[in-house]
Amino acid sequence: MRYGTADVLRDVTFRARHGEVVALLGPNGAGKTTTIEILEGFRMRSAGRVRVLGTDPALGTEAWRARIGVVLQSWRDHGKWRVRELLAHLGTYYAPYSTGTIRRPWDTDELMAAVGLTAHAGKKIKTLSGGQRRRLDVAIGIVGRPELLFLDEPTAGFDPEARQEFHELVHRLADDHETTILLTTHDLHEAGRLADRIMILSGGRIIADGSADDLARRIAGEDEVRWTCEGRHFVKSTAESTAFVRELFREYGDGVGELEVRRASLEDTYLALVRGQGETGTAYGAAKAVAQ
Template identity: 70%
Template sequence: METTVIEIDGLRMRYGDRDVLHGVGFVARRGEILALLGPNGAGKSTSIEILEGFRRRSGGDVAVLGVDPGRGGEDWRGRIGIVLQSWRDHGKWAVRELLAHLARYYPGAWDTDALIAAVGLGGVARQRIRTLSGGQRRRLDLAIGIVGRPEVLFLDEPTTGLDPQARREFHRLIEGLAAEHGTTVLLTTHDLDEAERLAGRIVILDGGRVVADGRPDELARGIAGADEVRWTLDGRRHTEATADSTGFAFELFRRHGAAVRELEIRRASLEDTYLALVRAAEGADR
């Protein structure tokens, strides 16, 4: 049975005489990974800060784990985890020492050694934090965010600065939290490939409004449009846009067989969707 963990309806935020959120609304369910995307100034950071209970909203209804974040107490805060884009405190502490210290604040915390193993820091558990590599530091950031076994995890640009291998490993950790522990993950990122890989649902903000909400494949098909098929036949290069690239390729081979060479299918992507929506919003503002 699906359980709604985050629910926003008609969220508004005003700074002075300037509105930055205009009736934002979306939900996130237990075990779901949801990506909140949008250009700079779209309202992502403000929305997340309201959900985390760090900023008071101007209007609308917001609930995280059934509680208004603006009124959440210590018990509620113990049920959420936050991984910031950068965090550089406690460089003199050892990894295990810091995590064991933080675990004492949570009644249902991870066992420290189990947590260290889960995030892949077993080999550096006794090292000083200031000596860690960028990838190891990001794993520690995640361990700090989940030490209390949060039901909701907020991630801000989670893999900024990581090399491709460290990024893939970090992604697997996040996917495991959602799939194995039922953690709801809300992430913000400018890396569209990362959002497409990790998130089961995408919410795109632009100008303080939700301009799209759905699965990545749904958004790509419904907004970005057709796939692009390219092939070579009798020495000539051909290109065709189609909503059914699989059926088109099948018919192409049925008619021409092995004469079809260098077949390529480029499916509509989240990047295509994102750019189409942002361009449309920019055009509407002119």
């Protein structure tokens, strides 16, 4: 993808499988939203080849669009609509695209229960709290029972309970309905909990692709084991922390105290990868502003 003379995406190559949850991470200005918009068919790529559910998004028909769901960071709507009325109304657009295997739309009452809005069904949208409003965003994105769901910062504004409920919903969509989910988030803990695969975008390229554990082992280095024995403190770095701790107790038994095993986290991995990439959101944003 090029804005003016600046290439903000270069050789971005990946595949996602049915029922897979993929997280796209990267610093501000890395091109995450642009990548998502190209896949959704809302932005035309400058070059390259893209297939989403077997179709070039730039040529996607209404039948193709009925198969995808989108949850934006924010969008404008009619605040006077009531929650249930809006979801039921939007659902009617998907009814003609039901298939023998996928019945569209999602039943309105079941949908509200799934996202935790049953108690707010009769409320006007303008009266909802920020967290309730975000749940409605998610409900709108999945009302058509999408085969592929795009989530852009989906839990922004959620309280801890709402975030936990949303995570459970994502797992149900992927596990029970084989919905493919591509999400962007700045919450690394959330990405680690939700995603089967994590891709890190920096400098206009995907610089890492794998599970959180795989990336940590390959990139962030070894585990760190700390313990005390006979009044002395010890630290050991090892790729086989479980085996090391087992051997430690076999040799010293109850003499081992204050044991701590620190595994490389997704945050460690992420920071190790994006540092030194020379990526700046300012350069990306300036190029995009000029192009527009």
